Amino acid sequence: MRVLGLISGTSHDGVDSAVVDWSLDGDVLTGTLLHLGERPYEPGLRARIVAALPPHRIDLGEVCALDTLIGQAFADVAAGLPADLICSHGQTLFHWVEDGRVLGTLQLGQPAWIAERTGLPVVSDVRARDVAAGGQGAPLVSYLDLLLMAGMPGRTGALNLGGIANLTVREPVLAYDTGPACALIDAAAPPYDRDGELAAAGTVDAGLLEELLAEPYYRMEPPKSTGKELFTPDYVQADLPQADLVATLTALTAETVAAEIRRHRLDTVIVSGGGARNPTLMSMLRSRTSPATFVTSDELGVPADGKEAIAFSLFGWLTAHGLPATVPRCTGASGARILGTITPGSDPLTLPEPLAEAPVAIRLSGSPASRR
Template sequence: MRVLGLMSGTSHDGIDSAVVDWTISRDGGLTGVVGHLGSVPYPADLRAALIAALPPGRVDMGEVCRLDTLIGQAFAEVAAACPPVDLICSHGQTLFHWVEDGTVRGTLQLGQPAWIAERTGIPVVSDLRVRDVSAGGQGAPLVSAFDLPFLAGLPGRPGALNLGGIANLTVPALELAYDTGPASALMDAAMLAATGRPYDAGGGLAAAGRVHEEALAKLLAEPYYRLAPPKTTGKELFHPGYAAEITAPFGLTSPDLLATLTALTAETVAAEIRRHRLTTVVASGGGTRNPVLMAMLRDRAEGAEIVLSDEFGVPAGAKEAVAFAYLGWLTAHGLPGTVPGCTGAAGPRVLGTVTPGRGPLRLPEPLSSAPRRLRIIGG
């Protein structure tokens, strides 16, 4: 079954796509052959409207409707340019993740799937997070359902790390997954404010600065880091003004601020790697392209080997799109896409809603159990 995964994460910079041809074997394993990968930036005006709508911004229902339509149409254009598939799984764009006292009350992903189904004629699985939330879960990180079989068989004590706008970690030995804190979110916000550029390409500005230890200690005092998992966070907490307010008394230069925020991500991630005594960490996400961040992370991770997911067939920049292609495959086969220990849900749940394509909706015969291991080829 060929499934197209569509993803836009907390960096909200564009839409990633991955077409994966899934084949299940008699011994319960699943092989995914990655046949197409793509990344399309949001149109500049849509990205500006999206940024304005994110916390702490305020919008009315008219703007929510407009964004739901425009994001859906942008996803539809990306899907139409991809090779033919049997199913599309669209994450959409998270606009708000409603968390109170560590409990997720609701979650909102925009990008109306009917536009995708109408444009392509292909059934679309969408709105995957809310079912987990309704079952008492955090709604994230859903990629943990991919990570557990993906890392199955690795020696030692492996983990999976994604460095997007927010960082999340999966620990298969404990069936545990959670957001550790910011990855690129605060760095990107500081870079945009200081230079007008969306991110610190190659970590160049951070490399020119020095870590301000007192400011770093103040940032590390954030209570979120001490919450017990499962837990999830986003730009509702780590919004563009968050770091600016905390670091303002220190009068940091832009290079020193970037260096300090990079160290914040490295230390909060490395602290969890150390806590779980991980021996191998398979890393993915846009943050892996920042050599300053990766050097700081390796230095603080105390001997854990940090390798890119490319070594296991999944390009680091496309892992979440591949993972959502897998989640769509699970839903199509009537299989849960959540691991209760990872999200905190009351039990496993089949995720998402299905929007029919142009013809009658035909799904595969349900399977009795999820694959025990994943093997990814290509990409």
């Protein structure tokens, strides 16, 4: 089954897409990557998304408009791609957390526009069921991480450095958001610090770094999740040269992530996300976590920039086959849950026969055609 995964992450800069042709070989799920792409949001739409994010407040009219416009942007990306099913994450606008408990999560991008444009069924609203079961609704990518790490030697973890950083640990099974990855760096050096050049040119302000490390979130026990509701663009107010501010925020990400890698005594860390391409951030991480070894997810067949889109392709396949796509020990839910709701396409909705057993490992291959 060819499943198109679509997501715009916490960097809210555009839509990532991945088409994977999935098949089950015994208890190993094999996937051939047919397409991998990213398409930036139209500047006007991105500006409206940014203006809707905390701490800003908007009215229901703008929520309705964004739900439509984001859905249409996702539909534009999906149109013409070879797929049998689509799984769309949409764009997170708000993740409602109180006293460490997630009470709700809101992703916009009306799936009806995608189904109408493509004629394909669409799995959407993927996080809500885990939240309803008492979970954090994140990091859902932990399901893919654990399949990727199956059989690897030593103490292994998987780290995703997007807007927010999340870590999955194989033994004991655990996953959570560690704090900001690129969110604060991007806010200080929009749209982002290319190749970590600003951070490399700056000097870390030890006083500001110590002040930022006092954030209570870092001391909370997992499972836990966070987002730009806490780490807003104006989270840091400091009168520093830009390079020094970016260097300090890069060190904040490195130190908070490294503390968790040291905590779990990890030997090998599989890293993905945009931050994996930031040499200054990665150098800071390595210096704080030696002798841990970092490998990119590319080495396991999962392009670092496309891992989340591939994960949502996987979630679509699991939902279509009646299989849960959550790990309760990772999200904190009361049990594993089948994720999402399904919007039918132009034909009557027909799903495969449900599978009794979930795969225990995953193998990906292919050199996909890319399209912006």
